[in-house]
Amino acid sequence: MKIVVCIKQVPILKEAPMDKEKGVLLRTGDKRINPCDLTAIETAVRFKEKWGGTVCALTMGPESSEQVLRTALSMGADEGYLMCDRAFSGADVLITAKTLAEGIKKIGNVDLIVCGQQTTDGDTAQVPYSLAEQIGYPIVGWIKNLEIMEDYFICYQELTEKTYKVQCKCPLVISVGMSAVEVRTPSLKSKLLTNKCEIHKVGLLELEDSNPQNYGLSASPTRVSKLFTISLEEKEPLMKMNAGKAAEILLSVYEKNRKAE
Amino acid sequence: MSSKYDTCLSDESRYRGQAEYVSFPDNFQDVKETIKFASEHKLTIKVQGSRTGLAGAAVPEGGIIIDISKLNQFSMENNCVYAEAGVSLETIQTELIQTPFYFLPNPTEKTALLGGLYGCNAKGSNGVFFSKSVKKIWWMTGEGEILEIQRGQCIFNEEGVCVLPSGKSLVWKAEQKLNISKMDLIDFLAGKEGSLGIVLAFEFELSKKINNIWGVLYFFSSEDKALSFSDGLLNSSSRDLLTILDFFDQTALELLSDKKNTLQELKVLSDFPVNSKAAIYMEVESNDLDQLEIALFEQLNLFENLGGTESQTWAADELVIIERFRTLRHAIVTIANDFLDEQKVLFEDNKRMSFDFMELNDKFKDLYTDYKNDVSLIKTKSVIFGSCLYNDIHILFLPKDINEWLNCRSCLEKWINQLNLETGVLLMGVGQMKKELLENRFFSYEKEAINEIKDVLDPKRLLQ
Numbered sequence: 001m002k003i004v005v006c007i008k009q010v011p012i013l014k015e016a017p018m019d020k021e022k023g024v025l026l027r028t029g030d031k032r033i034n035p036c037d038l039t040a041i042e043t044a045v046r047f048k049e050k051w052g053g054t055v056c057a058l059t060m061g062p063e064s065s066e067q068v069l070r071t072a073l074s075m076g077a078d079e080g081y082l083m084c085d086r087a088f089s090g091a092d093v094l095i096t097a098k099t100l101a102e103g104i105k106k107i108g109n110v111d112l113i114v115c116g117q118q119t120t121d122g123d124t125a126q127v128p129y130s131l132a133e134q135i136g137y138p139i140v141g142w143i144k145n146l147e148i149m150e151d152y153f154i155c156y157q158e159l160t161e162k163t164y165k166v167q168c169k170c171p172l173v174i175s176v177g178m179s180a181v182e183v184r185t186p187s188l189k190s191k192l193l194t195n196k197c198e199i200h201k202v203g204l205l206e207l208e209d210s211n212p213q214n215y216g217l218s219a220s221p222t223r224v225s226k227l228f229t230i231s232l233e234e235k236e237p238l239m240k241m242n243a244g245k246a247a248e249i250l251l252s253v254y255e256k257n258r259k260a261e
Numbered sequence: 262m263s264s265k266y267d268t269c270l271s272d273e274s275r276y277r278g279q280a281e282y283v284s285f286p287d288n289f290q291d292v293k294e295t296i297k298f299a300s301e302h303k304l305t306i307k308v309q310g311s312r313t314g315l316a317g318a319a320v321p322e323g324g325i326i327i328d329i330s331k332l333n334q335f336s337m338e339n340n341c342v343y344a345e346a347g348v349s350l351e352t353i354q355t356e357l358i359q360t361p362f363y364f365l366p367n368p369t370e371k372t373a374l375l376g377g378l379y380g381c382n383a384k385g386s387n388g389v390f391f392s393k394s395v396k397k398i399w400w401m402t403g404e405g406e407i408l409e410i411q412r413g414q415c416i417f418n419e420e421g422v423c424v425l426p427s428g429k430s431l432v433w434k435a436e437q438k439l440n441i442s443k444m445d446l447i448d449f450l451a452g453k454e455g456s457l458g459i460v461l462a463f464e465f466e467l468s469k470k471i472n473n474i475w476g477v478l479y480f481f482s483s484e485d486k487a488l489s490f491s492d493g494l495l496n497s498s499s500r501d502l503l504t505i506l507d508f509f510d511q512t513a514l515e516l517l518s519d520k521k522n523t524l525q526e527l528k529v530l531s532d533f534p535v536n537s538k539a540a541i542y543m544e545v546e547s548n549d550l551d552q553l554e555i556a557l558f559e560q561l562n563l564f565e566n567l568g569g570t571e572s573q574t575w576a577a578d579e580l581v582i583i584e585r586f587r588t589l590r591h592a593i594v595t596i597a598n599d600f601l602d603e604q605k606v607l608f609e610d611n612k613r614m615s616f617d618f619m620e621l622n623d624k625f626k627d628l629y630t631d632y633k634n635d636v637s638l639i640k641t642k643s644v645i646f647g648s649c650l651y652n653d654i655h656i657l658f659l660p661k662d663i664n665e666w667l668n669c670r671s672c673l674e675k676w677i678n679q680l681n682l683e684t685g686v687l688l689m690g691v692g693q694m695k696k697e698l699l700e701n702r703f704f705s706y707e708k709e710a711i712n713e714i715k716d717v718l719d720p721k722r723l724l725q
Contacts, residue, residue: 012358012581030358032581071579185531188477188561188576192554195578 001053001170004104005044005114006131007037007072009065010121033068036116038075039176042183043146044114045076050148053111054078058103060088060096066199073194074186080197081107085204090217093122097130099215102207104135111170117142117177128175140166141175269309269326273594274317275601275613280307280326287331289399289407289461296405299325299723306403307725308455310377311349313370315594315615318381318454322725329376332461340467341396346376346460362467366391369591376460382452386590387504387544388651392451397464400450403719407461415446423449429717435710456725457718471546473553476505476583478575479564480537484510486567487539488626491649493563494543499556505544506650507590508625510633513644514540516596517589524595526588534573541649542586593644597657604661614660614669616676619653628654635675639668 012030044055057072059065060083069080083103091099104110113135118125125141132139144163145156155174157164168174186194204210213219241249262269262280271277281304284295299306305324312319332347340362344353351371353364367385368378377383378391379398385391400408408426417423419442421433433441441449450457481487491506509517514537521527533540543560547553557576564574577583601613620628625647632654636643642661647654658669715722 030580032579035581067579074576182531183529185478185575185577185582187571188557188564188574189571191475191576191578192557192561195554 001048001051001112002107002110003044003047003053003055003112003114004107004110005037005040005055005057005072005077006100006127007040007057007059007068007116008034008119008121009059009061009068010034010119031064031067033071034116034119034121036118036176036178037068038071038116038183039178039180040114040116041072041075041077042181043174043176044112045184046181047112047114047148047153048076048078056081056107056110058100058107059083060091060099060103069199070194070197071186073197074191075184076190080199081202082199083202085215087204087212087215090220091215092220092222093124093126094130094222095215095220097127097134098219100127100131101134102209103202104131105208106202106206113137113173115173115175117175125175128173132173135173137171137173139173139175140168143174143176143180145180146174146176266326268312269328270321272309272312272314272317272319273598273613274315274320275598275605276317276320278307278320278322280321280324282325283328284325285328285331287333289332289401292327292332292401292459292461293405293407295325295327296401296403296723300405300721304723305725306455306459306723308376308380308459310347310374310380311372313373314377314381315613315617316381317613319377324725327459329459330374332376334462337467340469341464342467343462343464344375345462346374346379348375349373350375350378357467360467361470363470365389365468366394369587375463379451379460379463380454384651386507386587386648388648388653390451391465392448394465394467395447395451395463396466398447398450399461399463401459401461403458403715403721403723408458410446410450412445412447417441417444417446417449419443425717431714431717433710434713435707457714458724472548473550473578474544474546474580474583475553475557475576475578476542476544476586477557477560477577478586478589479541479543479569480514480534480573481539481541482536482568484539486569487541488629488649490564490567490569491541492624492626493567494541494560495649497556497559497563499545499559502545502547502553502556503543503650504546505542505587506648507542508629508645508647508649509540509542509589509593510645511538512642513593513646514538516600516644517592520592520596520599524592526585526592529585531575537573542589544583590646593646594657597644597659600659604659614658614666614673616656616673617653618676618680619651620681621652623652625649625652625654628652632656632676635672639665639672641665641669643669 009031012032041057048055055077056079057069057077058081059068063084066082069082073080081103083099088099104113115128128141129139140155140157142158143155144158147154152167152169155166155168157166204212204215262282266283269283270279286292286295307321307324307326309319309326309328311330329347332345334345335348335352335356336343337356350368350373354371357363366389367387368383369386382390382392397409397411400410402408406427410426415423415425417433421441423431423446425431479490487508491508494503494506514533517527518533545553545556577586598613629645633645636656642659644657645654660666660669
């Protein structure tokens with residue numbers, strides 16, 4: 001059983017500064033592991049603890065991203081892969097997923113890919129889906145809870161305000177929300193020991209597709225045409241009435257809809 | 262004053278006062294106008310920040326409240342900051358993310374305002390007082406005069422005289438009790454809780470970020486083992502790298518565990534290891550990672566020699582996780598306050614009671630043992646935590662009925678009468694809570710000395 005957990009280092013920001021010309025996020029200042037990815041690591045490690053095998057943590061980013069791999073190692077991952085190459089920078093959702101897919105091919109024979117639901121910088125929640133498509137695996141996303149059984153697992157998916165119970169088998173990509181599992185805190189010993197572990201560096205030339213034109217900003221179809229802050233204006237209410245009258249109208253709408261159903 | 266401003270009548274101490282007006286100045290001139298209004302209408306003034314204080318220093322006793330939260334201009338050049346008194350710690354922290362600097366005195370309550378930190382002379386869990394990093398203050402007297410006070414410019418001489426930038430002199434006539442000779446006016450005014458003037462703005466220096474910070478929580482099967490461990494660390498070669506060394510007693514851990522699923526900041530933490538009866542939280546920092554790792558391995562050895570196991574430690578070197586560990590201290594106070602709010606239904610007079618003291622000439626272990634003995638005698642639930650590094654101890658009483666409350670008050674009274682104000686510092690301010698109890702501690706000539714200072718800075722006695 002080989003499990004890959006895809007993780008990312010993100011800026012610690014409430015409002016990230018943007019390069020207005022290129023339309024990309026400026027990755028300066030302090031950084032941290034993407035919060036949802038801690039849940040992804042924990043999920044991957046729990047699979048390993050139940051089913052055996054190895055967990056490989058994979059990230060794409062600058063040298064400093066090594067830190068998030070070390071966090072994964074201290075939580076129980078076995079290997080860390082850093083995809084670091086100038087050619088990878090500025091990638092959008094599609095090309096980020098492509099790069100990760102190439103990294104996963106490089107690791108080889110992967111049964112399960114675990115992703116955090118979304119990142120705090122991009123916030124699209126689309127990378128796991130694009131990755132699944134490009135690697136050719138099915139995906140179960142928006143997981144709010146899961147149970148690992150002997151040879152299958154059950155995911156509880158949160159979709160359009162309803163919870164779906166899905167029985168799953170590998171190979172598969174899953175994307176987990178923050179609440180899916182309670183995340184462990186690494187012990188001092190594991191933090192210290194994993195700080196010395198070797199991290200595998202993966203550059204462009206080590207990938208199956210090593211054409212630089214297929215990576216980074218130049219290959220990304222997403223174009224940001226304009227960046228602006230939405231100005232919120234307070235709108236005049238359509239109708240003004242007291243609370244009793246408002247309740248009366250709401251009830252009549254509710255009754256009408258109920259009958260229609 | 263409209264009832265929508267009711268929240269201005271109390272703070273985190275849960276003491277409640279009264280006021281006729283509240284003012285929200287957004288510039289120095291507005292503050293001056295408010296003082297003029299108060300003077301004309303013979304109203305006293307209470308200055309408020311974000312009301313996060315635990316001693317009731319922001320609770321008004323009639324008159325007009327000046328809320329400083331809209332005094333929030335902030336600018337920065339290199340490591341030098343100009344910030345008005347209403348700037349919050351959260352704002353500073355956000356502004357500094359993109360810089361190589363950090364705000365060294367780092368109290369755990371992020372919504373606190375700089376004016377409040379200075380007003381109650383707050384310090385961070387790393388033992389650093391905010392006032393010590395301040396280079397200049399803009400100070401408004403009770404007469405509406407703005408004094409720009411630069412560090413090093415106004416110092417009390419051996420006769421206790423300090424010449425103000427306006428040319429007037431402050432004279433401290435009290436004998437012996439407070440050694441004021443060579444004290445900078447900026448340090449003297451810190452902790453006066455708005456009674457000698459209103460701090461409007463600060464200029465202060467930031468510290469350079471350290472490359473490597475580690476935070477580790479060690480859990481123990483007994484309080485004795487935790488205290489022995491902290492002693493060991495203080496005598497180890499890693500002593501100089503320690504910036505935080507906090508102790509949490511069994512009740513503290515129980516309260517935190519009980520509220521783990523309801524308090525937002527605790528939800529992100531794992532469950533404490535089973536049978537944890539005490540914990541030590543420590544931080545070490547250094548630009549030299551190797552030095553740091555050697556120190557941490559040494560700590561681990563010490564911990565294992567005391568019977569500790571791997572599952573009884575939590576470690577982090579990412580600031581975001583370290584911040585989570587740091588919230589434990591603050592969470593205890595929040596939980597204790599919620600507890601008191603619940604008990605208020607049972608008996609009305611359940612005002613918050615706590616004791617926060619830093620004793621420079623003693624060991625934390627001895628302080629803890631003494632106070633713990635007293636607490637065990639009154640048979641009332643109490644939380645004890647504090648810093649083994651800076652010898653500050655915090656005791657929160659959690660009385661369930663009026664008899665327990667009275668016992669706690671006697672205990673507090675005893676401690677306040679015993680404490681040595683020459684070698685120790687009362688933390689978290691005096692406020693409403695300790696004012697009455699401290700009355701007896703000040704000799705009449707010390708009260709007179711404060712009054713003489715007030716004659717210069719607040720002659721009409723407007724400031725509460």
